[in-house]
Amino acid sequence: MNVIKHTAGSDPSSVAFDAIEHAKARDIDYVLVDSAGRMQTNKNLIDEMRKIKRVAKPDLTVMVLDSMIGQDAYNQAEVFMNEIKFDSVVLTKLDTDARGGAVLTIVHQLKKPVLFLGTGQGFDDLIKFDPEWYIDKIIP
Numbered sequence: 001m002n003v004i005k006h007t008a009g010s011d012p013s014s015v016a017f018d019a020i021e022h023a024k025a026r027d028i029d030y031v032l033v034d035s036a037g038r039m040q041t042n043k044n045l046i047d048e049m050r051k052i053k054r055v056a057k058p059d060l061t062v063m064v065l066d067s068m069i070g071q072d073a074y075n076q077a078e079v080f081m082n083e084i085k086f087d088s089v090v091l092t093k094l095d096t097d098a099r100g101g102a103v104l105t106i107v108h109q110l111k112k113p114v115l116f117l118g119t120g121q122g123f124d125d126l127i128k129f130d131p132e133w134y135i136d137k138i139i140p
Contacts, residue, residue: 002028012048013055020056033058046083053084061086062115065103067093073102074109081110092118094137095125101138 004019016033023031033056035049053061063086065073073091080086091103094117103114114129127133 011051013051016052016056031056046079049084060088062088062090063112064090064092065106067091067103068096069102071102071105074105077106077110077112081112086112088112089114090116090118090126094118095120103134104138 002022004015004022006015006018012035016031019031019033022028033052035052061084063077063080065077067073069076077086077089089103089106089112091114106112107114114134116126117129117134119125119127
Protein backbone atom coordinates (compact mmCIF):
# COMPACT_ATOMS: atom_id res chain seq x y z
CA MET A 1 0.00 0.00 0.00
CA ASN A 2 1.32 3.44 -0.94
CA VAL A 3 0.66 6.55 1.11
CA ILE A 4 0.69 9.87 -0.68
CA LYS A 5 1.17 12.86 1.58
CA HIS A 6 2.36 16.44 1.47
CA THR A 7 3.86 18.67 4.13
CA ALA A 8 1.68 20.05 6.90
CA GLY A 9 -0.49 22.93 5.74
CA SER A 10 -0.72 21.70 2.14
CA ASP A 11 -4.00 21.95 0.25
CA PRO A 12 -5.86 18.65 0.92
CA SER A 13 -7.36 18.61 -2.57
CA SER A 14 -3.87 18.70 -4.10
CA VAL A 15 -2.95 15.64 -2.02
CA ALA A 16 -6.05 13.85 -3.32
CA PHE A 17 -5.19 14.87 -6.90
CA ASP A 18 -1.60 13.62 -6.56
CA ALA A 19 -2.77 10.32 -5.05
CA ILE A 20 -5.14 9.76 -7.98
CA GLU A 21 -2.45 10.61 -10.51
CA HIS A 22 -0.04 8.26 -8.71
CA ALA A 23 -2.61 5.46 -8.93
CA LYS A 24 -3.35 6.09 -12.61
CA ALA A 25 0.35 6.03 -13.49
CA ARG A 26 0.72 2.64 -11.79
CA ASP A 27 -2.58 1.05 -12.89
CA ILE A 28 -3.86 1.00 -9.31
CA ASP A 29 -7.63 0.57 -9.26
CA TYR A 30 -8.49 2.20 -5.93
CA VAL A 31 -7.56 5.32 -4.02
CA LEU A 32 -8.75 5.98 -0.50
CA VAL A 33 -8.87 9.65 0.45
CA ASP A 34 -9.32 10.10 4.20
CA SER A 35 -10.57 13.48 5.35
CA ALA A 36 -9.24 12.90 8.89
CA GLY A 37 -12.24 13.48 11.09
CA ARG A 38 -13.74 16.69 9.78
CA MET A 39 -16.31 18.21 12.11
CA GLN A 40 -19.62 19.35 10.65
CA THR A 41 -19.46 22.54 12.72
CA ASN A 42 -16.30 23.83 11.03
CA LYS A 43 -17.31 25.64 7.82
CA ASN A 44 -13.72 25.89 6.54
CA LEU A 45 -13.26 22.14 6.81
CA ILE A 46 -16.58 21.51 5.07
CA ASP A 47 -15.45 23.85 2.27
CA GLU A 48 -12.18 21.91 2.00
CA MET A 49 -14.15 18.68 1.68
CA ARG A 50 -16.29 20.14 -1.09
CA LYS A 51 -13.10 21.06 -2.94
CA ILE A 52 -11.58 17.59 -2.37
CA LYS A 53 -14.73 16.01 -3.80
CA ARG A 54 -14.74 18.39 -6.79
CA VAL A 55 -11.09 17.62 -7.57
CA ALA A 56 -11.16 13.87 -6.84
CA LYS A 57 -14.53 13.14 -8.48
CA PRO A 58 -14.94 9.99 -6.36
CA ASP A 59 -16.93 6.96 -7.48
CA LEU A 60 -18.00 6.36 -3.88
CA THR A 61 -18.13 8.65 -0.85
CA VAL A 62 -18.36 6.87 2.50
CA MET A 63 -19.36 8.52 5.78
CA VAL A 64 -17.53 6.95 8.73
CA LEU A 65 -19.40 7.46 11.99
CA ASP A 66 -18.42 6.81 15.59
CA SER A 67 -21.11 4.76 17.37
CA MET A 68 -20.10 6.31 20.69
CA ILE A 69 -21.42 9.79 19.81
CA GLY A 70 -25.06 8.71 19.91
CA GLN A 71 -27.64 11.01 18.34
CA ASP A 72 -24.91 13.41 17.23
CA ALA A 73 -24.01 10.76 14.63
CA TYR A 74 -27.29 11.52 12.88
CA ASN A 75 -26.76 15.28 13.23
CA GLN A 76 -23.29 14.92 11.73
CA ALA A 77 -24.55 12.71 8.89
CA GLU A 78 -27.38 15.11 8.08
CA VAL A 79 -25.02 18.09 7.76
CA PHE A 80 -22.57 16.10 5.63
CA MET A 81 -25.39 14.84 3.42
CA ASN A 82 -26.67 18.37 2.86
CA GLU A 83 -23.22 19.89 2.34
CA ILE A 84 -21.13 17.21 0.63
CA LYS A 85 -23.33 14.18 -0.12
CA PHE A 86 -22.25 10.63 0.64
CA ASP A 87 -23.25 7.23 -0.69
CA SER A 88 -22.96 4.89 2.28
CA VAL A 89 -21.96 4.52 5.93
CA VAL A 90 -19.38 2.68 8.02
CA LEU A 91 -20.14 2.57 11.75
CA THR A 92 -17.15 2.21 14.09
CA LYS A 93 -16.47 1.40 17.74
CA LEU A 94 -19.18 -1.20 18.15
CA ASP A 95 -16.76 -3.07 20.44
CA THR A 96 -17.54 -0.52 23.18
CA ASP A 97 -20.65 -0.27 25.31
CA ALA A 98 -22.26 1.95 22.68
CA ARG A 99 -25.01 0.33 20.68
CA GLY A 100 -24.99 2.63 17.65
CA GLY A 101 -28.77 2.96 17.39
CA ALA A 102 -28.50 6.30 15.61
CA VAL A 103 -27.54 4.44 12.46
CA LEU A 104 -31.17 3.30 12.19
CA THR A 105 -32.21 6.94 11.89
CA ILE A 106 -29.49 7.59 9.32
CA VAL A 107 -30.55 4.65 7.18
CA HIS A 108 -34.22 5.52 7.47
CA GLN A 109 -34.05 9.32 7.12
CA LEU A 110 -31.13 9.70 4.71
CA LYS A 111 -31.72 6.45 2.79
CA LYS A 112 -28.05 5.42 2.89
CA PRO A 113 -26.85 1.82 3.29
CA VAL A 114 -24.41 0.65 5.94
CA LEU A 115 -21.47 -1.17 4.36
CA PHE A 116 -19.28 -2.17 7.28
CA LEU A 117 -19.11 -2.17 11.07
CA GLY A 118 -15.97 -1.61 13.11
CA THR A 119 -15.80 -4.00 16.06
CA GLY A 120 -12.22 -3.40 17.22
CA GLN A 121 -8.90 -1.80 16.38
CA GLY A 122 -7.54 -4.24 13.80
CA PHE A 123 -8.16 -4.50 10.07
CA ASP A 124 -9.87 -7.86 10.61
CA ASP A 125 -12.28 -6.14 13.02
CA LEU A 126 -14.02 -4.43 10.12
CA ILE A 127 -16.95 -6.68 9.25
CA LYS A 128 -19.51 -6.56 6.49
CA PHE A 129 -22.82 -5.20 7.73
CA ASP A 130 -25.19 -7.97 8.77
CA PRO A 131 -28.66 -6.65 9.74
CA GLU A 132 -29.40 -9.60 12.05
CA TRP A 133 -26.08 -9.26 13.91
CA TYR A 134 -26.67 -5.54 14.24
CA ILE A 135 -30.22 -5.88 15.58
CA ASP A 136 -28.98 -8.42 18.15
CA LYS A 137 -26.31 -5.88 19.19
CA ILE A 138 -28.66 -2.95 19.74
CA ILE A 139 -31.58 -4.94 21.18
CA PRO A 140 -30.00 -7.54 23.46
